[in-house]
Amino acid sequence: MPANHDHHKVVIVGAGAAGIATAASLIARDPSLDIALIDPADVHYYQPGWTMVGAGVFQAPSTARPMQSVIPRGVRWIQAHVQGFDPSGQTVLLAGGRAISYEQLVVCPGLKLDWQAIDGLAQTLGRNGVTSNYRYDLAPYTWQLVRSLKQGRALFTQPPMPIKCAGAPQKALYLACDYWRQNGRLGQVKASFCTAGNVLFGVS
Known part of the structure; x- marks a missing residue:
């Protein structure tokens, strides 16, 4: 060159x-x-x-x-x-x-996700009702789970910083709950949001 x-x-x-x-x-x-x-x-x-x-x-x-x-x-x-x-x-x-x-x-090369940091996570992602919107191949599985859940508990988690997008776990919660609300399931589906931080948006 x-x-x-x-x-x-x-x-x-x-x-x-x-x-x-x-x-x-x-x-x-x-x-x-x-x-x-x-x-x-x-x-x-x-x-x-x-x-x-x-x-x-x-x-x-x-x-x-x-x-x-x-x-x-x-x-x-x-x-x-x-x-x-x-x-x-x-x-x-x-x-x-x-x-x-x-x-x-x-x-700005982005972050490399360390799925192995949580014991057993890499082995169960994409099956057993475990998914993540931080991966291209898993996001469709998220939608499959949202559509198929008629009742029970939906657990959403937000890891500690640094993460790719701090809003993504919350958006997943809000959008899923809106779908369940529109389809009359929100009463039967109990959604929980578990965050590793003390606040939702990084400020008190």
């Missing part, structure tokens, strides 16, 4: 909703801006939509797009894994040894 392609005025690590939105905002303000977006994925997932999948509002495939189709026009996509950072040298180190230098760096 030509040497001048190894340096960009702005380098953004992560092409999730945050990275794409940041790139789009910057290029809209200054179309001449030299921006590179680094992400290895072939598919961009709109993760906030998964709560709506779990509520039967969206279909899961509508939350997935080819990565190339969501990269803002004028932004260079570097499809690679980031291996590390060299702040003193203002470079991002890619797998394979390549380095990309920058003037400004935005780091």
